[in-house]
Amino acid sequence: MPGIVRLIISFIFLSLSGLLFAASENSSFLVLNYHDILEEEEKVPPFDRIAVNKEHLEQHFAWLKKHHYHVISIQDLLDAMKGEKALPDKAVMLTFDDGYLSFYTRALPLLKKYHYPATLAVVGSWLEGQHTHEVKPIMSLAQIQEVVTSGLVEIATHTHDMHHGIIMNPFSDHHSAVTSRLYSSEYEEYETDEDYRKRIFQEVVKSSEGLFQLLGVRPRVMVWPYGEYNSTALEAAKQSGISLTMGLNDGSNTLADTGVMKRLMITDDVNGEQFGDIVTKQRKDLSLRVAHVDMDYIYDEEDEQIKANLKALIKRIKASGANTVYLQAYADPDGDGNADELYFPNRHLPVRKDLFSHVAIQLRTKANVKVYAWLPIMAYKADVPLKWYVKEWRDGSPQFSRHIYTRLSPFNPEARQYIGEIYEDLAKHCDFNGILFHDDGILSDFEDVSASAMEVTHNVWRLPDDFETLHASADLRLQWAKHKSEYIGQFTDYLTDRVRFYRPYIKTARNMYALPLLQPYSEEWYAQSLPTFLKHYDYVAVEAMPVMEEAEDAKKWLTELVKKAGEQPNGLNKVVFELQAVDWKKQQNIPMSMFTEQVELLKQLGAQHIGYYPDNVFQDHPKLETLQKFFPVANPD
Structure with a gap:
């Protein structure tokens, strides 16, 4: 009997563990983002849209508590990813970027008051004194070390020295050092793929090693400056052992999104009620x-x-x-x-x-x-072989299309x-x-009859490769059109993937x-x-x-x-x-x-x-x- 009881207890335990793991996999969570925290008297023109009044920040924390949100830490997230425990309902994460002194003097006391964990993203070169923020005071290394000992704050890397813009075109516009190709006005050329990749990988390694040297811990989180990242940057972070990164797109996350988490940036110094509207609606109902x-x-x-x-x-x-x-x-x-x-x-x-x-x-x-x-x-209008273009059926044979759009065949x-x-x-x-x-993404009922198109029509869609047979039946024509509609859609998906890299x-x-x-x-x-x-x-x-x-x-x-x-x-x-x-x-x-x-x-x-x-x-x-x-x-x- 005791053996049977043990088996039953083990079965129940495993079942509960499975349920917790399933709940963990399906759990969603929000990540909120803050920057500088101001006193009321500091709110003077020109206004910083991403700064928040200290009183409003406390209203935000109070709203979360009143509406039964659960503020989670990076460790809670990692535990959920391992299946060791489920995320709570209404899970939310707090993040603060840039390491401003106001985090130490104004945000940290509120975190302690509410017992809320947070993630603080710091820029390595700012800490080392190589570069300083142009206007706002930055926390000292001693203050960041004190923050770490609080047990409430996870230190994330905000890169070593990419929290700035670089020249990205002949007009000398500056944009994200992470995603932009450096343009040389002297040589009138862009950074090569190889040089760009080398720069990004070296920077991410330096950001991780730099924080380790300063704080004795390696960052587990990369917070991309300005929310800008790409596949090369993500690869560099992963190679440096940083599997969690954060951008700045609106929306909620699941455990499948931890590679690049979406964050709701709190802007325009909203009060508690307005904050609640942002958290619940996530800015999803906005019109174009x-x-x-x-x-x-x-x-x-x-x-x-x-x-x-x-x-x-x-x-x-x-x-x-x-x-x-x-x-x-x-x-x-x-x-x-x-x-x-x-x-x-x-x-x-x-x-x-x-x-x-x-x-x-x-x-x-x-x-x-x-x-x-x-x-x-x-x-x-490309100088390419004629066989690359869309063909239409005309006068009993495939011919170059007469449509005003001179289209290459997908x-x-x-x-x-x-x-x-x-x-x-x-x-x-x-x-x-x-x-x-x-x-221009159109194909008529006489297009595309190029050799490659008809090969797909016959071998993939199982339709006749003889145009006269294909076109003689209304049912076959509609089938052909629907396949072409979907095929062009899939082609644009391919183009989108090339961009999204x-x-x-x-x-x-x-x-x-x-x-x-x-x-x-x-x-x-x-x-x-x-x-x-x-x-x-x-x-x-x-x-x-x-x-x-x-x-x-x-x-x-x-x-x-x-x-x-x-x-x-x-x-x-x-x-x-x-x-x-x-x-x-x-x-x-x-x-x-x-x-x-x-x-x-x-x-x-x-x-x-x-x-x-x-x-x-x-x-x-x-x-x-x-x-x-x-x-x-x-x-x-």
Whole structure:
């Protein structure tokens, strides 16, 4: 009997352990981020958006306690990752960046009062006195050692000497030393892949060894300066024994996210109630207000004119209330939608001017908007073999497509690699928040019949490789179209992966014609489908342009468009309705009365995200005063 009891007890123990491990695996947790902590009398202009009043910090701590949040430590997280214990419900982690003196004098006493653990990220070179913060006092080494002995604080590395910007382009813009390629104005060249990788690995090793020498413990956590990181940086951290790292994207985490944890940065000195709103909603319900900008409008052969054009654009975008800019990264001077040249360094097409990086960083820092790089999926005027291009069935044989978009075939392996390298080069040399895939991603019911495309059609999709047979059946045509829709979606996933190696945090959007949304059977003519798009992209930018579509009743047409989007799960949360600001057929601006009516209608119908194309800074179109009326919303995450 005792043996049976022991077996039963062992079984119960193992079962409970398994349940705890399962709960641990499924547990979620929030990471909150703070920087400097101020006294009330220190809040004087110019205001630091990332500083928090000490009284408000205590209100935050009190709110967490009142609402039964459990503040966890790095060790709690590691134990949960090992399956040794589960994370508690409403788990939250507190982090403080930069090692300001205010952490020691103001935050630490509150941590002790509430018995809350925290993580403090310090910059090695600042501690060693090699560099000091320009304005704010930093904790001394003795104070950090005292903090460690409190038992409440985990010391993380904030790198040794990468908490600053480096010159990243010919315009001498500065950006993250972690993710930017150093540009030499003397030699007019960028840091090579090899030199960049060497610099990052050496820096991470130095950050770990430096803290070990100063504090006697090796950091278990890397907190990336400005939240900027990439695959090379993550590899360097892992090789140095640092498996936990932190960025600055909004959102909650699971144990699968500990390689790069998302953190909610507390900004604008919110009080306890406002803090609670941030913690519970995590800034997820913010709407996009999008200005779609042609770089060709900003470009000029004279640098001084570019400077003037850009200054006007920044002033306009900032005043408009827009929070997102879709920014052209390719040159299309003849307006046919194909990329003739690019606005960034790359290994394949001519560079009209190395301009995208400069404009993007200026918009982000001075107009406070998110910038999406707008690039074609396939439409590149490239000096490549003809077999790389999309073919259409014409006059009884595959021939070069007559479509205005001169598209490389995503079915051709060499073409895929070629386009992938363009996207990769964009990500290496430029910093941005997202990718907008151009509306050139279409294949008609007569395309693509290139040899590589028909091989996939027959061998992978098990459809006839004889065009006449394939096209004779309505059922086969629709099957073919659906496969092509998904295939292009998977191709853009591949392009996204090439970008995310260097910019892991970017979001994606894709332009879509309205007809496949209004009449789903027209997928056969375009290889576009809203359900497919919603699966592959963070946002779908639908061309909500009744004038371009020659709709008899624009109001009825837009109403039906929003209705169709809303019928899809999560449709209105992900669709950007992009209005037209120009009547291209008449070569004149859309009247502001019509533009205003359409924006008002979209908002009444429940459209969450609204944009327009194009923005014309020189003609003040759409009118700035109208944009200010409709676009005043908070910045997106």
